[in-house]
Ligand SMILES: CC(=O)N[C@H](C=O)[C@@H](O)[C@H](O)[C@H](O)CO
């Protein structure tokens with residue numbers, strides 16, 4: 001794909017890994033999934049094998065095959081395909097980084113190792129550096145998700161001087177609600193051309209104000225179009241419409257968060273909205289309950305995220 005690369009911006013869908021009812025990867029729907037993102041959601045970047053993709057629940061061999069499938073199906077359709085290559089084993093992570101470069105991915109991302117953990121910035125940087133070095137031609141993104149990794153080193157601290165250690169460092173995927181930390185990452189690195197990608201979909205508008213250059217998230221799989229409308233309103237400085245769009249998105253996410261929302265539920269919602277059967281999650285996750293699916297469906301319909309023929313007007317709360 002060659003450099004210099006275009007900066008990663010706009011929405012990035014954290015892809016689901018489609019599975020069969022028996023828990024095997026269902027490669028057959030990936031082509032259809034790419035077309036759906038581009039044509040129906042207006043999303044042209046993807047983040048593969050991350051949290052939503054159950055990357056850490058796949059074998060290294062499966063992760064390689066999944067990455068290959070997305071790169072192949074995305075060719076000439078997607079702008080960028082970033083592969084998450086984080087793992088507990090440095091060796092696995094390096095193997096996946098090198099593989100991502102070989103297959104022509106556009107970037108790699110890495111979370112902090114989360115069982116035997118790095119306890120300070122230097123330890124974490126050292127791990128990341130060793131992974132990045134296995135793919136010296138690929139843009140490198142640090143994936144900050146402290147609530148899941150338990151590694152609470154502030155992103156601002158990590159970014160200080162990071163390019164001296166990791167020359168391919170290109171940006172941050174920030175999945176946390178600490179907007180002080182996020183804002184300071186932006187503020188202290190203004191002279192760099194880093195991508196600052198926010199990862200809490202229900203709070204994206206606040207992060208845009210703080211300088212986010214894009215967003216990576218699970219909900220862009222099925223609410224990409226709506227979120228793009230928010231980004232466009234923000235671009236044209238129409239903040240009251242941008243806020244209306246954010247509130248609309250929040251109504252849905254708030255509703256499902258109260259029911260219990262995670263990767264299993266994301267898979268069920270995606271199947272419902274897109275019609276693409278992405279299947280159940282792999283253990284230890286368990287598939288979403290029938291009750292969750294029915295409730296989420298009714299909410300999607302009332303918000304007009306899903307076409308509805310059986311709802312009375314009185315039950316509609318469509319977003320402007
Ligand atoms: C923990 C997690 O999966 N976070 C996702 C990405 O970082 C988000 O896209 C959330 O799923 C979304 O913001 C809903 O809370």
Ligand SMILES: CC(=O)C(=O)O
Pocket residue numbers: 014015047049050051052053199216217218
């Ligand atoms: C949301 C996200 O970025 C992930 O699933 O990894």
